[in-house]
Amino acid sequence: MARLEIHQFPCLNDNYGYLVHEPSSGMTAAIDTPEVAPILAALANKGWRLTHILNTHHHFDHAGGNAELKEKTGCMVIGPKGEKDKIPAIDRAVGEGDVVELGAARARVIDVPGHTAGHVAYSFDEERIAFVGDTLFALGCGRLFEGTPAQMWTSLGKLMALPDDTIVYCAHEYTQSNARFALSVEPQNKTLVARAKEIDEKRARGEWTVPTTIGLEKATNPFLRAASADLRQTLGLAAASDVDVFAETRKRKDNF
Known part of the structure; x- marks a missing residue:
């Protein structure tokens, strides 16, 4: 290596x-x-x-x-x-x-x-x-x-x-605003709630929130979490395909 x-x-x-x-x-x-x-x-x-x-x-x-x-x-x-x-x-x-x-x-x-x-x-x-x-x-x-x-x-x-x-x-420092949106669609995700708090603290100190890891994103990033029951409930798409859940999540973020 x-x-x-x-x-x-x-x-x-x-x-x-x-x-x-x-x-x-x-x-x-x-x-x-x-x-x-x-x-x-x-x-x-x-x-x-x-x-x-x-x-x-x-x-x-x-x-x-x-x-x-x-x-x-x-x-x-x-x-x-x-x-x-x-x-x-x-x-x-x-x-x-x-x-x-x-x-x-x-x-x-x-x-x-x-x-x-x-x-x-x-x-x-x-x-x-x-x-x-x-x-x-x-x-x-x-x-x-x-x-x-x-x-x-x-x-x-x-x-x-x-x-x-x-x-x-x-490529960008968008994490704090992304966290606000993520909480709006998956508010019951305790790992996300804790991460959002840590992000606010980091940004208040002027620190970067990048890089991240694949595992952390899978646990907290709504765009990777189409299988989440909480996300699907928020979107009103309990029985939809993963693609449709992703598409609605992206649409909501565009208008957030």
């Missing part, structure tokens, strides 16, 4: 930037490029050289810095096959089952459409680390800008299948 060092830092208003460093090779990947200056500052601070960009999807706050960073560093830009025409400066297009090597570490590409049509996630399976972009958030999931509820539910199912101790790095 490779020893990866993850460096997390804020970008824009509520994005996170991530650098993934593999020490034996010296290779370093940026997960998405929300803002160039903080990424360059983080590289300088750590003394790392950028060798790769791993894009999860085409939105500007995820791929907008590609061209400038490639020009400044000569890095390789890797992004989703389904959006290769929308990913600036792309060198390699990847999809389900492809592997991205970062020195001794290997990231498995997972197709997770829904937020966008070609969205991918990168799972370092041996290290139990996953970068999920805007598909899964702490206590939330991405809006369905280009996909259907059925697509997104399938995508979330792929992430739920990862081991519970997988550390999940999502």
Whole structure:
């Protein structure tokens, strides 16, 4: 198992930037490029050289810095096959089952459409680390800008299948507002109630709520909990399909 060092830092208003460093090779990947200056500052601070960009999807706050960073560093830009025409400066297009090597570490590409049509996630399976972009958030999931509820539910199912101790790095600090919504649809979930209190305390101290874990999300994130009797009761969908429960949850969040 490779020893990866993850460096997390804020970008824009509520994005996170991530650098993934593999020490034996010296290779370093940026997960998405929300803002160039903080990424360059983080590289300088750590003394790392950028060798790769791993894009999860085409939105500007995820791929907008590609061209400038490639020009400044000569890095390789890797992004989703389904959006290769929308990913600036792309060198390699990847999809389900492809592997991205970062020195001794290997990231498995997972197709997770829904937020966008070609969205991918990168799972370092041996290290139990996953970068999920805007598909899964702490206590939330991405809006369905280009996909259907059925697509997104399938995508979330792929992430739920990862081991519970997988550390999940999502792209935004949305957790406190997500918690308020989660409590509105599953108020009897004691684990969620406790987590929401902890989140409020963390944010009051100015602390981050990301990363999270697959296990914690399965226990508290309403978008992963279509089987919950309490959630179904709140939604009035006791006998509905999981996809319909997810779709109604997403609809309510959009209007929350």
